[in-house]
Each structure stands twice: as structure tokens, then as C-alpha cells.
Amino acid sequence: MSAGDAAIQSVMALIEARYGLNPRLQHDRLSAFFADRSALQRQNLADHLHTAPETDSVWQALIEAMLVHETFFFRHNDQLAVVARDILPVLRQRALGKPLQLWCAGCSTGEEAYTLAFLLRDTGCTGKILASDLSPESVAEAVAGLYRRKPGLNSFRALPEAAWRYFEAVAGDGWRVMPEVRAMVSFQVHNLMRTLQPPLAADLISCRNTMIYFSDDSRRHVEASLVAAAKPGTVLLLGPAERLRYTDVFVPMTDAHPQILHWPLPGGA
Ligand SMILES: C[S@@+](CC[C@H](N)C(=O)[O-])C[C@H]1O[C@@H](n2cnc3c(N)ncnc32)[C@H](O)[C@@H]1O
Secondary structure: OOOOHHHHHHHHHHHHHHHHHHHHHHHHHHHHHHOOOOOOHHHHHHHHHHHHHOOOOHHHHHHHHHHHOOOOOOOOHHHHHHHHHHHHHHHHHHOOOEEEEEEEOOOOOOOHHHHHHHHHHHHOOOOEEEEEEEEEEHHHHHHHHEEEEOOOOOOOOOOOOHHHHHHEOOOEEEEEEHHHHHHOOOEOOOOOOOOOOOOOOOOOOEEEEOHHHEEEHHHHHHHHHHHHHOOOEEEEEEEEOOOOOOOOEEEOOOOOOEEEEEEOOOOOO
């Protein structure tokens, strides 16, 4: 292995330790980030990354280059239909008039968090959504809540016709989520390798299509973060390809939807 390759390997291990990302999935993106540099420059870059804090601009650029932000409104709508029909009414009843607290973990540019807000409104629930992502750039886009109907696979590709009422047109082919819906969601930059601060006891957590990018070992930390933000009765939504490995706190609610889990209440309610 050349010195330059060793530098890439060492940064890969560092990215896994700090952010949980699976080295196998990062290899090509990381090689592209290091491309066009001599072996010495690669080593210098690696040395810098080993000592610089996470707020360092090179780290920020590197992490942005590693992340996949693919998302859209009403993604996995079959699962969301079950949430709207069977789950939110039960959570609302259980909350006895208190607003529900939802956490959208790995929210990317906000489409999933706003979709949850639409569902709360559709089902007559009051609630607040905390939405978090590692990427400051994505979080800034999410806060703006402005989306474009560009050709091809845009954020609206699965939007039901009725949900257009939650948007207002903005000059230049943009659509902004209505202010009253945006007010239901607060966004923050958060690394899922760490426990959420301040702590949360969420009624529903959605962590979909995010754990797939983590290494096996790192998932232990993510799962611990999810458990730390939950309580008996919490419902957890995962993406279709995801399952929990390190905790048995959450169990699937039905055989038909193994990615809709909950922390059973004492007495099985
Ligand atoms: C593919 S997107 C999924 C977005 C949305 N949950 C969905 O299902 O449409 C994965 C998101 O996970 C975020 N992510 C990756 N590693 C993370 C980490 N360590 N902590 C928090 N978010 C992370 C990425 O920035 C990205 O926005």
C-alpha cells in the first residue's frame, strides 16, 4: 500500500469512528476527495484531519462529500398510510391532550419531517417535530422549506394531490411549505453517533434510510441514541432495508410491517 493509500485508509477509519459511516461505502467518494493530490499532500491532509475539530472547514467539506441526502415527500407512503390510519390516532388518545413529540432522525433536507407534520395535521393531532441531520447544509435547506419542481426525480415525486395545500408558490418555480407547518418543525445539526441533547422522550421516531450508511459496529451507537430518545409506547419507523441489531427494546408491531416497531407498554397495551 502506498503512503497516499494509507492516508485514505486512516481517514476512512476516522470517519467511521466519528460519524459511523461504513468504510466500504465511502471508499469511492473518499478517493475522489483525495484525487489530484500527491502522496505527500494526501498524508498532510490526513494529518490535518486527525487533529482538526469537527467544526474545521476541511472536515465539513469532507463530510458533505461523503453523505447521501436522497429524500422526498411521502417516501414509503404505504408505511405512512399505516402510521396515519392506525398509529397516530392511538398516540393522540394516549397523550390525553398533550402535543405529540416526534423525532425525525437523519432528516436530510426536510421532506420527511414536513411529511410527518402533514400527517399530524391530516389526522387532527397536535404535535411538534424535532428533525436532525449531520449535515449543516441540508439542515439549512430544511429550515428554508423551499423546494423546486425540477425535471426528473424531484422532492414532489410521490406527493399526493391533496398535500399541495400545504405549500405556497414562490417566484421561480419554487414551492415553500406553509409557515404554520414549518412552525411545527424545529431542525438541528446532530450526529447520530451521540445521544440527542437535550434528551427527548419521543412518541414517534422516524429514522429511515439512514442506518444503511453506517458500519455494523457504529449501529450500536445509533440504536443506543434511538433508545435514549424513547420511552415505553414509542413507535419507531425504519426504512425498508433496515433492522435493529443491538437492542431488543423495540419489537415489530405487526408481521405485515416489520419496519414499524414499538417499545411495548407494560401490560401489552
Ligand atoms: C438518504 S438520507 C435519508 C433521508 C430521510 N430520512 C428519508 O428517508 O428520506 C440519509 C441522511 O442521513 C444523514 N446522516 C448520515 N450520517 C449521519 C450521522 N452520523 N448523524 C446524523 N445524520 C446522518 C445524511 O446526512 C442524510 O441526510
